[in-house]
Amino acid sequence: MNTLNDAPAPARGPAEHDIRDQIVVAATEHFSRYGYTRTTVSDLAKAIGFSKAYIYKFFESKQAIGEMICTNCLRGIETEIRAAVDSADGPPEKLRRLFKTAVTASLRLFSDERKLYEIAASAATEKWQATLDYEVRIKGLLQDILLAGRQSGDFERKTPLDETATAIYLVLRPYLNPLLLQHNFDHTDEAPAHLSNLVLRSLSP
Known part of the structure; x- marks a missing residue:
């Protein structure tokens, strides 16, 4: 269906990095429980067990x-x-x-x-x-x-x-x-x- 850029948003770090995938999986679970709008990157970092700065190495924003x-x-x-x-x-x-x-x-x-x-x-x-x-x-x-x-x-x-x-x-x-x-x-x-x-x-x- 037409050639498109598969990258939906700017990202930092290797696109296929295991940690990046781990963040997405954990974020999906967290957002499923608590909602997207009420969750900050700091909340997500605490839930995943990473520092906020570490998450920003892979994603520039929530x-x-x-x-x-x-x-x-x-x-x-x-x-x-x-x-x-x-x-x-x-x-x-x-x-x-x-x-x-x-x-x-x-x-x-x-x-x-x-x-x-x-x-x-x-x-x-x-x-x-x-x-x-x-x-x-x-x-x-x-x-x-x-x-x-x-x-x-x-x-x-x-x-x-x-x-x-x-x-x-x-x-x-x-x-x-x-x-x-x-x-x-x-x-x-x-x-x-x-x-x-x-x-x-x-x-x-």
């Missing part, structure tokens, strides 16, 4: 740690979506699977991990690079499905591809963006089927 956690969460959702899409036969079914899996995976993260939701909400509000990159990759996946559907004759070809992909993404966005998802919990059961069917009807040649 947000940099949050971005790494956010990236890991979004990559988990994306992996689940891609697996569902790849297992489907034909572009129409791939689109249905994308809608269903995107909604259920996002809902599971943002409802089961309420403390981590704070990170996702901050990321969406402040437009962290991790969320912007995620949006680009989802749009790229939509374009791939649309292109395959046009080649197979399942989808119309008159509307510009990027315009169509953006429009479909906007239909999905209330169930991908954590700030919007919290207002759409009542519709998550039926939304994937209803919305994907509506989109598929609009794509009919």
